[in-house]
Amino acid sequence: MLFLRFFASKSSSETVDYDAVRKTILEEIGQTLKQKRLELDYTEELVSNQVHIPITTVKAIENADFTHLPEPIFIKQIINKYANYLKINGEELSNCFPLENNKKAQKQYLKKSSNFKFNIQLSPKYLYLIYLFLILFSIRSLSNILEFREFQETKLPQTEIVETDTSKQNQQPQAIPAVEKKEESVKSEPEELSLKLTVKQDAWVKIIVDGKPVYEGILNQGTEKEWIAKEKLTIRTGNAGGVMISLNEQKAKELGKLGQIEEVTFELPRRS
Numbered sequence: 001m002l003f004l005r006f007f008a009s010k011s012s013s014e015t016v017d018y019d020a021v022r023k024t025i026l027e028e029i030g031q032t033l034k035q036k037r038l039e040l041d042y043t044e045e046l047v048s049n050q051v052h053i054p055i056t057t058v059k060a061i062e063n064a065d066f067t068h069l070p071e072p073i074f075i076k077q078i079i080n081k082y083a084n085y086l087k088i089n090g091e092e093l094s095n096c097f098p099l100e101n102n103k104k105a106q107k108q109y110l111k112k113s114s115n116f117k118f119n120i121q122l123s124p125k126y127l128y129l130i131y132l133f134l135i136l137f138s139i140r141s142l143s144n145i146l147e148f149r150e151f152q153e154t155k156l157p158q159t160e161i162v163e164t165d166t167s168k169q170n171q172q173p174q175a176i177p178a179v180e181k182k183e184e185s186v187k188s189e190p191e192e193l194s195l196k197l198t199v200k201q202d203a204w205v206k207i208i209v210d211g212k213p214v215y216e217g218i219l220n221q222g223t224e225k226e227w228i229a230k231e232k233l234t235i236r237t238g239n240a241g242g243v244m245i246s247l248n249e250q251k252a253k254e255l256g257k258l259g260q261i262e263e264v265t266f267e268l269p270r271r272s
Contacts, residue, residue, distance in 0.1 A: 016100075018098055018100045018101060021098055022066075022072060022097065022098060023064060023066070025096060025097055025098070026061070026064040026066075026075070026097065027064040029061075029079060029093060029096065029097065030061055030062040030063060030064050031062075032088070032093070033061065033062055033079075033082055033083060033086060033088070034062040036086045036087075036088060037062075037086060040086065042086075044058050044059060047082065047085065050085060051081050051082055051085050052201065052202030052220070052221065053078060053081065053082065053202070054201075054238070054239050054242070054258055054259030055259060056068050056258075056259035056260075057069065057078060057238065057239075057259060058082070061075070061078060061079065061082060068259075068261070069238075070204055070238040070261060071206075072097070072098075072099050073099060073216070074204045074218070074238065075097065076094045076097050076099065077094070077204070077218060079093060079094040079097055080093070080094040189268070189269060190248055190268065191268075192228055192229065192230055192268070193228065193229040193230075193231075193232075193233045193247065193248065193266050193267075193268060194226065194227075194228050194247070194248050194249070195226065195227050195228075195229075195233055195235065195245060195246070195247055195266065196224070196225070196226045196245065196246040196247075196252070197219075197223075197224065197225045197226070197227075197235070197243060197244070197245050198223075198224050198243075198244040198245075198246075198252065199219045199220065199221055199222060199223040199224075199242060199243060199244075200221060200241075200242050200243070200244060200254075201221055201239060201241070201242030201258065202218060202219070202220050202221055202239070202242065203218070203219055203237050203238060203239035203240075203242040203243050204216075204217065204218045204219075204237065204238045204239070205217065205218075205219050205235065205236070205237045205243065206235070206236040206237070207227055207233070207234070207235055208232075208233070208234040208235075208236075209227055209228075209229045209232075209233055210229050210230055210231050210232055210233075211232065214227065215227075219243075221242075229266075230268075231267065231268055232265065232266070232267045232268070233265070233266045233267075234263065234264070234265040234266075235255070235263070235264055236261075236262070236263040236264075237255060237261070237262055237263075238259075238261050239258060239259055239260070240254065240255035240256025240257060240258075240259075240260040240261070240262035241254055241255070241256055241257045241258030241259065241260060242258060243255050245264075247266055
């Protein structure tokens, strides 16, 4: 195949743009899958229903449209499932799709930048002047801080007197504060985030809890999952309409439309 020859022609010392490679290879894979689908007289809707892949994803795979596709790891899984359904060796075909990132160029850049030496030589006279300037600057800064603190301390008694006077004028008991306290206790903020997920249609899902990825994969129809976070929880899916979520026992709702890529982050408010 062309994409196998593409890799064979690349030198090991040459920098590879894997995003461009993935684009080229997916174009060939997509044409292979589309041609086989048409030979079998299968429609895109039929493939979508049988393989449990959104129809937008089927079209995106055949047209190499990365704007409607998830991360490369999930694209590889979709290629495998799609090819197997068409009686093509899905494992062999999906293994032609690379998952590498553009790390080599970054390493070369770091290597080049590390060769740059910052070398400045100063005479002892200039070093002494710089040292003296730093001492004077530090003394001046410390003096400003002490003056500011003294200014605050002199103003504090006046503030206390004003607060005492106003408190004497409002000594009559009121029922409103008690009601407010009761309402505050009822509407207290939750201490954690509890996310329940129900899958209506097969979808790939990625879950990040408190900054750490805890799940990545394709969930099948009927699957129910629950995750709990102390501060922050993020869910990303390639089939928003096939996923129902409920946060902290609230009414379950869809993340979006079928075949739509969606990412939502829930975060507890910071306590003062």
